[in-house]
Amino acid sequence: MINIHKNIYNNKLFDELKIDCKKCFGLCCVALYFSVSDRFLIDKESGKPCINLQSDFKCSLHNNLIKRGFKGCTAYDCFGSGQKVAQVTYKGIDWMQSPELANQMSEVFLIMRQLHEMLWYLKEASILNISDTIKSKTDLIIEETEKITNMSPEQLIDLDITSHRAKVNSLLSQASESVMRKVKSFIKTSTFKTMKKLSKNIDLIGVDLRKTNLIGADLKGRFLIAANLKDTDLSGANLIGADLRDCDIRGANLENSIFLTQLQVNTAKGDSNTKLPASLVHPKYWGK
Template structure:
């Protein structure tokens, strides 16, 4: 499957990167999944197990049995019914089409099998960079000090530059070091946003004050807890009850929302929330989401 050069992904990196950063919608569009322009990379490169929302085990590098020759999924419309909830919860943040159309210029791993192993490794690295771009782009839209916005724009441009490296350079990239730099800015942004929300509130809850990552809130009933501006970074909220809770300004980066009840909850102004997190939760038509996210179709059934 060969795609012509000059598609929209090649236009992502302009001569002046700041033009790209100024267009938030364009940036977000390039961070959304576009399976039609991918080579089924997530269906091959990743491993999955029967204990993680899949019906069977699959080794990394082995194509899923449902991946067709045209790289489409034969059961895409029935993933949840087929026991493939893990697929509905996965988001590559547009890394699949970037690797397929930009890094490898439309040459897929079946046509060039000798590059398959490298392509899968590059995909995993690209996915991390694109996830960082998602959070950084959101952070740049929040009301923070001008000096912080300049730092955010600078690291966004640097991250975009990294996504255009050659396959060999991407594999050699110190992703963790770059992630550390990104996290410093995301944490600072979180503190500024949450402080603004919490300012003036009486009796802030312990969840608002905590700075510990990964709070254990499994199955917790939080309906009467003040979570406005709460620090829920990495919190384990599996099966927690957040029904009709106001999560304005709450930081949910990395929070585990599997089977979390967010029916009627207000997440409109929550920060660092992703579609994959929403796809694992239990919501309804009354759940209010940030404008960049959508209600999963199964919520409305």
């Protein structure tokens, strides 16, 4: 078995990075835009409240989003940035009470969402089986990023988030490379080395990968839309930024994959036999 994680998983590590809509002001229903597709029934402009958003910030279609043509809403994950902006940045003041803050709040939410996504990856990196040097660097940048999330709205808007993301990405690359070296060592001594190797072709849309060795696979940023990964083992696979929309992961083992998020899981097709990392949950609408 591949030793991916150095530290025992602590669920509290990700608590503040998980959605709590009850503490938010429907910010994703305002700040985001979407257009008519198989995931959205209508067009919506950025900064304009969704027609389904009620005065209490609840969705009128919450229990029937998929049936009513809003499948995309069930997949979205703000990484807890909504409640952070609502309760910490704006201290409970909502955009309905103070409409003059509506545009600023939407802008801050989009920035906070990026920061919280970075924190999710960084906190996962902190529990991976990486060197002490990389671990120390990871802890420092986590502390730095958390301090940034507590800045004022004006400071957040002025933030050079591109520069900060570059630092985070560099560290995540170091962490994933460290894990990959251990995984490759495992593969050399396992029967999986006789399986077909993963194609270097970026486009894996609709491809059947069931007979491909995906242990330790570098799937970073790759298009796996509607691909067949049923019953495959993705231990050690790097899934950061991979597009898993309608990807079949029924019965697949992603328990020890790295940099997988709830957003990716929500867009894929899984079932009760799909093994996920301890930080993620099975969507209620997945098959049994």
